[in-house]
Amino acid sequence: MSLNLSWQSGRSRRGTAAVLLALIFIVSDAHSGESPQRATMPVQHRELFERHCFDCHDSATAEAMVDLEGLSLDVSRDIETAEKWAKVLNAINSGEMPPPDAQPLPDEHKKAFLKDLSEQMVLARRILSDTGGVITLRRLNRREYANTIEALLGVRPDVSNLPNDQASSGFDTQGASLFMSSDQIEQYLAAARNALELAFSPRATPDATTIRVEPEEEYQERYATAAAEMRDVRDRATAFLNQDAKPASEFGFLDEYQAKKQSKVEWLPRMDDYLNRPETKHGATLIMTIKQGGYTRIKLPVLRELQDGRYTIRVRAAAYPDARERLRYLEFTTTSEAGVQRLGWRKVNAPLSDPEVVEFPYVHRAGEKKQLVIHQRSHQDRADKNQNTIDMKANGIGTPPGLWVDWAELIGPEPDDRRDTVLRRWLPEKPESSSEKQYATSVLTRFARAAFRDKEPDAEYVDRLVGHYLEQRESSQQPFDAFLDPMSIVLSSPSFLYMLEDAPETKAEPLSGRELAVRLSYFLWSAPPDDKLMQLGITGALLNDTVLREQTERLLRDRRSDEFVRGFVHQWLHMDRLGMFQFDGVQFPTFDNAARELAGEEIFQTFRVVLDEGMPLDTLLKADFIVINDLLAGYYGVAGVEGHYFRKVAVPAGSPRGGLLGTAAVHAMGSDGQRSSPVERGAWVLRKLLHDPPPPAPPNVPMLSRLDGDVYSARELAQAHQEQPQCANCHQKIDPIGFGLENFDAVGLWRDREVLDKRGKFGARVRLADFEIDPSGQLPNGTVFQDYSELREAVALHSEDFARGFTEALIGYGLGRPYGFTDQELSDAMLAEAARHDTSVDAFVHALVQSEVFCAK
């Protein structure tokens, strides 16, 4: 059957209509699991084109070189055709066509046309991106590169100069999109050399020491000096203002205005309050200041490049009885040239009368120079300063402090023989009997074989490596230094940087055991196989289904599978949105850095629990438990959760939590940092939970400027999308789902009313309006819901759609290529297999790993 159809052929030959009908049938079947061959525009829209477009855009006229008459109906015929249709879509979407002086498209026709075309475009994009099952040669992505170097050398390389492979969409495991450039090769050489130097630099692990920091030594004096200076200013200003004879300059002021302003010494009570606390004589109360350096910080000694190892931080601290919930935590951070990095949080419960000692583990990596700093929980912006000013205006002092710290200790490093092991493994002593050349050959062959994941290096290649070594030795380098060049070359060679798989003689030839071991470990660990897995690969034992299953299970149970959980889930659920907007800390006082970061962590931890405990996949849609720690419990208002570790907690009666839709992260991702966005949330639910992705948002849609300056509820704003037919077409499907989530504010906390406010002085919120929330809506299939809980129930009924979406994502991530229609059979089989195991997450993983596709090139 010829599918090279166009309006022209449809016009002249009646017989074509039947073919088109058949095509329409195929297309309308697209969601039922059949493999559609083409994305095709239904013929009924031809009339619309004839009436409204052909005057200018028929083949004869082809104004602006746009010939719609000759445009194939087969949208997915080739990229060129699809691009032409995309232009039609954009032109009508943006209102550019038909032009203002032409007759407008009737709303109903326009809507139907745009609906069909945008759906066919989604389909066409998928068809055209289908690789036909080819798994392209994969370069180690940035995560995998760092893990692989670490597995070999025991040190983590600095990868900040390598491209972040997650930026180019899809999954960062997709070979076709992982590019290479000359700068990158130079970066690989430099990063490898750096890591080798750190790994091999001769140094003994220093004895563990304990360094104690007494914060009062810094802060007593600093705050007392500040208080004295403020008093001095105040006294001089008062003296000046109480007389008329001498000019302001004699009192150290520019003029009367300045003197009056400074006479207020607004922040003196803050200092006095601090200094009057007897506990600050032998410790530090954690306060916020405006001009005295912000937070009170406990600074531990700087750890240098070669002081790597495991350390323990101990802090003796106590909480004030009236402390606000978020100020009951210590925030552990490091500062370095690269900026501030947050390590974690610990809650302090003990009263001042009986302080407690809190411990925090820290691993210092070789090559890094960092200072550990402890302070109260922080915000992304200057909200803590603003809040302090707002509190000062109210209580005369400032934000009441939460914690007091007696001292902090840094203990370590713990004895660690890992470095010696690495040294001995790669640089054994030269046997007296062997020549320099023999020695280098043996060292470099072994190193290259390991780096190449047990692929034997080419003899000529090894010869050249040895040549580099000998050349360095001739210029009087020590053996250790002379190995740096050839070894960094190894770590920048294609056999290391790419996951090479031998070309099959015939199509779909199975992978070798070794290749399978590599594919499996990069899938589940984003790292090379360990010795055990590699051995099973080399001997071929891994090719046995049972062994493969056992190993898959072992890898999943190993902590290294966190790389899979994080790498996969983060990209699958588009969690990068969590970091895209900044949240105003005064508007959302409890959604600080800690809450935001741990809200993301909650998603990973929840997935981990569902995976580890073999729960059905749709537990993620609805669950009677949440996976949180003390800090998130405080954020959600769940009582009785002590300790920083994440664990399963039963959802309290009446709480909206449980399942992905109950997490703060998902709602924060569906906001712009200020307001909830029913559109973003609705689209996310359709994409990630219901497996019914709406077409991508068209670019260049003008903002609804007529709404500027007026105050509307989020629901009203979203409904404005539906005024115009080109918007209504998608938004009537997207927005109503978002309405059901409107009881969650921009940071995922429950609200009964939508409050709209704006920023005032010191960031304080000024209320503009508030609205009743109407959480009713409907799913695209027509299921009506009245509120959030009914929405969640309705979504939970779609566990099969959810599983299909999950399966497709898993295939894309695990096989390293975009999911394509050729994978339909595989996903059907995986779904069926998983269904036999109660759809537990590991069953999906096993089904993929055991599939012929995974085990073949």
Add this chain to the structure above:
Amino acid sequence: MKYPVSRRNILRSSSALITLPFMESMGVSQAARAAEASDSPPKRMVFLGIGYGVTADRWYPDRSTTGFDYQLPDLLKPLARHQSDITIIQNLMHQYSADGHSGSTFWLTGANRYAVPGQSFHNTISVDQVAAEQLGKDTRFTSIQLASDGHSSSGGDGHGPGSSLAWNRFGKPLAGLTNPVATFHRMFSDDTMPLAERKQRLQQQRSVLDTVLTDARSASQRLSQSDNRKLDEYLQSIREIEVRLSKEEKWLSVEKKQPSKPLHEPNGSLAGYEEIRIMYDLMVAAMQVDASRVFTYRMPANALIQSLGATMSAHTMSHFSEGERRTVSQSRDTAHARLLAEFIDKLKASKESDGSSLFDHCTIAFGSNLSSVHSLTNCPTLIAGGGSDFKQGQHLVMPHPKTPLCNLWLSMLRGSGIAVDSFGDSSGVIDDLFG
């Protein structure tokens, strides 16, 4: 030591794709340089990419006032003293751009990200690199890429994927110098290593490339055809390094020239506004000593607004509505206008030997692929300088709202004496720019 494999043999045999398209003459072009010294001052190009766009409703001049007699919008007032030397062009865009967070990835290329089936990312050569192939032949640096870091911070700077504004012949990203200190040393600090040692180091670097190619060859023998196409990227990259090394060798014995007014190493903590200012100074100095003739600068966005006192991220700002976000957005626009005006001042003040100024021979393009929020139409475009013999001082509104931005890039190339038939999806030059 003798190695039987020659690099070039491998390159020749591995794939037809490696056609060495920008193979440079290996001979030292002393003669060319000598000739050039007596000629008219060289043409130069500067591309300034700002990432997240502009406050669109107030940045563009009134559409009803085109031509030479138009009112410069308030946001651009700092540029008023140069109004007759700049031109603002409306209605330019890239037809394929659809990513509302990439202001720089396709700005200088106009490529279709999805042009290659099965690949989620594709790009093509950027206009600066086309220019550099000709303008950069006789300078120490074929082109200079500046790319402020901090791009990975919350929401990024709105530049999108890439390492700088520049993309090579194969559509792969070119790295940039990320800060003023590194830029200063690269352009003006001489290597303290003795010449003989530097020669030896180059030789070693070549030898390193030969070794990795040995591995590439043995790997390639066992790969399928499609995998070999992927591995070609690696081989192309090696080839590029070789070209770079050859050029370095040519310049090895030539000392780096110092600008007439010597520069000091910049303060390492400069960020945002001050960083842009010093980067402009470094570009002016590099032009004075003719270190390069093609410059791109992927400018900071987060750091810029933060240095202006904002506490929000650039991405947050870009989603402006009435209120603080808009205020920050507008202050960013004006800061850029002020900095650009200073840059033009300095270029005008720098004289060539014939009494003309650097500005007279330079073409500057300032803008982004994003206009505002997620909009990719009417890309903000401001050009300046006499390098392309453009009729400056205009406000142009292209008759067609989707005029290819590549038409401007083509106009710049041709105006600067680079004979190319087309660039990207260009449909022609912008006639109004030419007298």
